[in-house]
């Protein structure tokens with residue numbers, strides 16, 4: 001499943017970053033998901049919850065933010081947030097909100113990234 005490999009990648013990256021910073025615990029993870037990243041946020045959150053068990057990320061608060069899709073329309077010149085039929089997370093239809101053109105350039109909203117993590121360090 002797509003969300004599982006995505007979740008695994010996120011957790012691996014977070015643990016690596018945490019270890020590189022001598023963290024004892026990760027307390028918060030901020031994740032941004034583009035609406036076109038083909039990721040179901042609920043599923044991702046569930047997978048992350050399973051994968052963090054028995055790691056230093058176990059007690060982290062996971063914050064997932066959905067990022068709107070930004071497009072540029074070659075027909076009418078519209079640039080900005082797209083209309084998105086996202087009832088189905090896996091096959092959203094993107095079109096220009098002005099002229100309903102579907103052959104648009106997508107500028108933003110395709111990625112899933114770890115925006116920030118908050119770690120605890122040992123007292124020194």
Ligand SMILES: [Zn+2]
Pocket residue numbers: 073074075076077078096097098099100101
């Ligand atoms: Zn247009």
